[in-house]
Structures are given as C-alpha cells and as structure tokens.
Amino acid sequence: TLAKVVLILVNIGFIVAGSLLIWLGSKSRDGHWSDIFSTGTATDVSTVSAVVMALGASVILIALFGLTGAACRNRCLLTLYSIFVVVGLIIFVAIAVLGFMSTSQANTWTAKAFPADPAETDVAKGFNQVYCYAEGGRFCVTSSVKDAVNTFFPSVGQSGIDAFVLAGVDVTANTGLIGLCDQVNAKLTSSPALSSALPKEYKDACATCQDVKTKYGEYSSLFDWVESQCPLTQETAQWCGKFLLTKNQTSLYDGAPYKQCRAPVLGLWKDYGTKVGIGGVVLAVVSMVLIVFSCKAARSQDNDGYSGA
Numbered sequence: 001t002l003a004k005v006v007l008i009l010v011n012i013g014f015i016v017a018g019s020l021l022i023w024l025g026s027k028s029r030d031g032h033w034s035d036i037f038s039t040g041t042a043t044d045v046s047t048v049s050a051v052v053m054a055l056g057a058s059v060i061l062i063a064l065f066g067l068t069g070a071a072c073r074n075r076c077l078l079t080l081y082s083i084f085v086v087v088g089l090i091i092f093v094a095i096a097v098l099g100f101m102s103t104s105q106a107n108t109w110t111a112k113a114f115p116a117d118p119a120e121t122d123v124a125k126g127f128n129q130v131y132c133y134a135e136g137g138r139f140c141v142t143s144s145v146k147d148a149v150n151t152f153f154p155s156v157g158q159s160g161i162d163a164f165v166l167a168g169v170d171v172t173a174n175t176g177l178i179g180l181c182d183q184v185n186a187k188l189t190s191s192p193a194l195s196s197a198l199p200k201e202y203k204d205a206c207a208t209c210q211d212v213k214t215k216y217g218e219y220s221s222l223f224d225w226v227e228s229q230c231p232l233t234q235e236t237a238q239w240c241g242k243f244l245l246t247k248n249q250t251s252l253y254d255g256a257p258y259k260q261c262r263a264p265v266l267g268l269w270k271d272y273g274t275k276v277g278i279g280g281v282v283l284a285v286v287s288m289v290l291i292v293f294s295c296k297a298a299r300s301q302d303n304d305g306y307s308g309a
Contacts, residue, residue, distance in 0.1 A: 096280025
C-alpha cells in the first residue's frame with residue numbers, strides 16, 4: 001500500500017538523518033570546540049554533542065522499528081513505533097528551540113562589545129588556550145627556527161639569533177623550536193659557552209613544545225579552521241608564545257587571539273545553532289508525517305493482512 005511504501009522510504013531517510021546527527025555531534029567534539037563553548041552559552045557544546053549523538057542513535061533505532069513493522073506488516077510494532085515517534089517529535093521540537101536560542105545568543109554577543117556577557121570571558125579564555133595549542137604546534141614543529149625564536153623569545157632580538165648562528169645552529173631549518181632544542185642540546189657538550197646565550201625560558205620552552213607536539217594531532221582540525229578564518233599574526237604569535245611558556249593569560253582580549261577571531265568564532269557558533277535548529281524542525285515535521293502514515297498502516301490490518309503480533 002501507499003502507507004507502507006511511504007513508511008519504508010521515509011524510515012530509510014530517517015536512518016540517513018540519524019547517521020548525519022551522529023556525524024554532526026562527533027564533529028562538534030573534534031578540534032576541542034567543546035573546550036571553548038563549555039560554559040556560558042545557551043547550550044553546553046559538550047552536552048549538546050552527546051545529546052545529538054544519542055539522538056542520532058535513537059532515530060536509527062526508531063526507524064528500524066518502523067521498517068520492520070512495515071515490512072513484516074505487524075500492527076503491534078507499528079503502534080509501538082508511533083509511540084516512539086511521538087516521543088521523538090517532542091525531543092526534536094526541544095532540540096530546535098535550543099538550537100535557535102543558541103543562535104539568538106550568538107547574535108546578541110556579536111552586536112555588543114567584548115565582553116557582551118560575563119560568560120564571554122570564559123569563552124575567550126577557552127578559545128585563547130585552544131588556539132595557541134593549535135598554532136603552537138606549527139612553531140614547535142614545522143616553522144623555521146628563527147620564527148620560533150621570535151615567537152617564544154621575542155626579547156632576545158637579532159643578537160640572540162646571531163649567537164645561535166655563531167654556535168652553528170641552522171636557524172633557517174623548518175624544524176620549529178624542537179629542532180632548535182635538539183641542535184642546541186647536541187652542541188652544549190662541545191660548546192658549553194653556548195649556555196650563556198640561552199634565554200632563561202629556554203628549558204621551559206623546550207619542555208612545553210614537547211608537550212604541544214604530543215597533542216598536535218588533537219588540534220589539527222581546529223588548526224585548519226584557524227588558518228582559513230583568522231591566521232596567526234605577529235602580535236598573536238608572541239601572545240601565544242608567552243602563554244605557552246607561563247600557562248597564564250594576562251590579557252583575555254587585547255593582543256589575544258580571541259580579539260582577532262571573535263567575529264568568525266561567534267559566526268561559527270551561530271551557524272552551528274542554526275543547523276541544529278533547522279534539523280530539529282525538519283525532523284519534527286517528518287515525525288508528524290510518520291505518525292500519520294504509521295497509524296494508517298496499522299488501521300489497514302483487515303484489508304492488508306497486518307498481523308497483531
């Protein structure tokens with residue numbers, strides 16, 4: 001019957017939608033975005049990510065009930081399926097409301113100067129930390145040694161770089177600060193005088209970069225976003241270098257990455273909330289359609305031979 005065909009096709013679509021929800025939830029957890037929007041927003045990203053993934057799994061499970069009920073022509077399964085879809089409808093509406101609330105809050109913050117809300121300082125703090133770890137990987141691992149020195153030790157200036165060159169350090173090598181540490185440590189045994197030219201933060205910087213290197217892969221997706229939306233500047237590079245050494249954010253906004261990236265960060269948050277809201281609306285509408293057709297299919301037992309068990 002038409003109801004059976006519609007149920008089968010729409011439930012296949014529901015399985016696809018559930019898979020997309022799981023993907024969307026997992027994507028929001030990647031790149032440490034949950035570390036940024038963990039507090040102070042209309043919806044905690046960590047919580048929303050888990051809820052969206054659980055919802056996706058539930059959608060797939062409910063859709064399988066519908067497919068089985070329609071394919072096996074079982075009225076009990078279809079009735080149970082209808083109850084699940086009603087519950088799902090309520091949840092989808094709630095998800096849509098939360099998504100649009102989150103979008104509204106992002107718009108409100110965008111229209112105001114920093115901090116638009118006391119909670120935005122928490123967002124700024126989280127973003128600065130994640131941004132610096134993402135970009136720190138470059139200066140620790142892949143930038144030229146000279147750029148790494150300017151980032152982590154801006155006070156040494158050209159004279160400090162010249163001292164490294166005189167000691168035989170290749171400052172043009174694209175090995176980051178870790179490469180500098182390896183070169184210097186190898187030469188200290190033969191040139192003890194080199195130790196006097198090292199900045200006082202040298203050992204801490206080397207240890208920090210080793211830590212950043214182990215975490216570099218965790219921040220790769222955020223690094224790609226940063227490079228396209230608000231790439232590192234000399235000011236933010238030096239701010240990050242100081243932060244990575246001291247683990248202390250002396251300024252959350254002036255000179256910090258969040259000041260440069262505030263607009264794209266809030267824009268991303270707004271887009272995410274809008275997608276969640278629209279997705280909730282679409283799934284709610286589809287749920288209403290499924291309720292109608294599952295009821296029609298169940299009522300057609302006498303004509304189409306649906307079983308009651």
